């Protein structure tokens with residue numbers, strides 16, 4: 001019997017088409033641990049920091065999240081690739097993780113939105129994948145030992161060569177990667193989420209692009225903002241000269257403390273009087289904290305997944321959130337001018353902050369939920385509502 005699907009040709013594809021070609025590959029950690037597997041996607045060799053992501057869904061969003069630049073992502077979910085990929089779920093067209101590690105690559109692609117299988121998609125993007133890996137053992141190792149540099153090859157399994165590569169890779173600490181992923185020129189964003197009709201846009205938000213996820217832009221548009229995205233190197237004075245109704249500080253890759261030029265611009269932004277609302281997401285949150293004089297630190301293995309409970313310290317409500325970060329803000333370093341607004345209940349790290357007496361706040365997690373639970377999506381809509389309210393009040 002044929003399955004009803006928009007793409008019957010993709011409904012059930014044999015392993016040979018969608019699954020790993022029988023190409024031996026390996027992931028070799030700088031500490032000497034070796035994980036053998038089968039290469040798929042592009043046949044290539046890369047280095048990066050290995051992290052594990054516990055999301056049950058959303059591998060395409062994970063692969064294309066620019067915050068994973070320089071990282072090899074191990075998915076703990078056991079079956080990957082079953083819903084294929086499509087053009088609407090990309091978080092970035094050009095950036096994302098350096099390589100993907102999975103347990104089982106699905107031999108079947110079956111979803112009405114699917115237009116391609118994961119292996120072909122990764123090959124087209126030049127990204128290596130490694131399947132048939134004992135991802136549970138790898139995850140337990142990372143949990144015990146912490147994030148580690150590694151070499152991943154989907155084209156060979158020469159362990160000595162990969163070990164030497166892994167050992168020569170620079171650690172994520174100290175790396176400013178914002179310049180690698182930011183837009184070269186400003187652009188206007190006017191697209192809502194794929195399943196929404198956008199309301200009229202009545203406010204203008206300028207988003208500083210440190211490696212922005214497209215679903216942040218889509219959610220802002222869903223809430224009625226038109227957005228101008230500007231390069232990470234844009235001076236604060238140029239952003240303010242655009243007379244934005246709101247300013248968004250985006251997510252992005254690398255060590256926040258290393259992004260010194262960006263932090264200097266945020267410091268000068270904060271020195272301006274009568275700022276419109278400012279909202280930071282993930283790297284944007286960390287950079288805001290640094291500009292406020294705070295400190296960030298490297299976490300043992302970070303937070304990457306869609307199951308992180310976060311408590312709002314105002315109303316004590318708990319949201320299950322999507323997270324992806326390897327650094328965090330030390331809340332004790334923030335000083336009296338800022339308050340901790342959200343707490344990660346897994347390890348009591350800082351999940352959000354607010355500047356007292358000013359319309360400035362940020363969260364360490366991902367309210368755009370691309371992928372992840374929707375508990376926190378009201379944060380971006382709330383930001384746009386605040387932008388609208390302040391614009392009205394200031395016009396009166």
Ligand SMILES: NC(=O)CC[C@H](N)C(=O)O
Pocket residue numbers: 067250251252253254255256281282283284324325326327328
């Ligand atoms: N998603 C992000 O913005 C990540 C922020 C930062 N690169 C970190 O790993 O902590």
